[in-house]
Amino acid sequence: MQRPPLPLAAQNYLDQRQQAADQQQADGTLDIERRWADARQTQAIAGTADSVLATLRQMAGQGARCMYCSDSRGTDIEHFRPKAAYPTQAFRWPNLLLCCSACGRLKGARFPLDPAGEPLFIDPSHDDPWAHLNFVPETGALMPREWRDADLTLQCSEKGRWTAQILLGDERIQDGWRRTWRHLARRVREFLALPCAAEPLLQDLQEEDTRGLLPWCFGPVGRTYSPFLELREHHPAVWQTCETRLAPAP
Template identity: 35%
Template sequence: MIRIVRPRLPTELEASLLALTQEMAGTPVLERGDHTERMWKRPSVRRDVYAPAFKALEAMAAGEDCCMYCGNHLADTVDHFVPKSRCALRTFYWPNLLLACSTCNTRFKGNKHRSDGFVGSLLIDPTSEDPFEHLDLGLASGVYRAVEGSPKGKWTIEVCGLNDGKRPRVRARTWTNLADDMREWARSRAAGDLKNMNRKVYRMRNQPFADVCYAALRKAVSDEAPRIFADEEPDILELLRDEELRASFQV
């Protein structure tokens, strides 16, 4: 899971979302459940709100079609972070909309929602908080673990099925590919081949499970880096700490 910055929306879309929220607010509370489903499926909403919101989410995702929960490149739905069945008033609330794959949205997350006991959710919202504070990704294993003492980390791994099926194996492969790409990037730099350097950065940034890449970049500058990268070739840590490469990722 990658920290994502949520931009402001174009004024027209922002106004449309607000108008729909006001319409929902004017609906009697007991009727909101059915009404929200009808509104969400309304053809004009699909065309003028869903489609541009989907586009805005695609642009802010940390990779091409990357699911904001699991990081695969199969994101094809607009997800409501707080399910619309739980809070109809957040159906058209921009900060509540995320880009997700069907597996995370429907199969795993569905209507599951749990409060953190205060005012927030136990599920990590990568657009409003830093997942790195709750989740620790093993680079070689591709397995997520909750940071010690983080119920949010534990709940997010469970609800989004972050370690389910092939996901860890694909992340482990991504880590191997990343090492190869960084070395290729360094060779291209030595040869003055700017075009290939850019190509490699594009590939690293946009590959599925780019969370591996971002986790490696974060871990490389942590106090624990010597221990974490002890089993890797020494050039890997050097490359992850390379200022020019890091600047390409805006980290």
């Protein structure tokens, strides 16, 4: 998910708010919850087509879904680094995401860090989620990605583990991901029954993919599942075109 630059007026507003918050923190008078609540109602944050919220909705793409679960519609501005613990990031554009109310409640102020102080949540505006998560078509579950290292020791993505454990375990979310898988698989089966050029297939798949599952389907795990396996084996040129456009970057 690419983060676009903010419109200039909105960026300037965030900068001014952060400077004021930083000064209040230095003075020992900062109430960041109140500062954010006041700013959240302003035109620059949520009231115009060039606001922070409008830009986040555009960034979220089709349906303006929650950037964490990709299931429910994103309704509010989320601080990736919680503002109470990280007040110097409260008005920083790279720290702001769009989330649904359910994910907002589940994440709350939780923000696990690794021993080096790096976040153990997936940042959807920075991280490739499929580098840390795996999808289970049979159940719709999103699980931490596992692999074996050079010594054949099983490794697990800690970012994937924490994100899946705290945010992605709800059956509602799994049902939505499973429906998306079924829609994509059905479209590929229709193509296999009546092949066409790659571009119409790509367009149909992208229209069906409301949750960002296609990079997994054309990645190293998804390609082993039917009907994507048959697409790769029987229509290599079409597969190559789709893979080039849809597979996650290595």
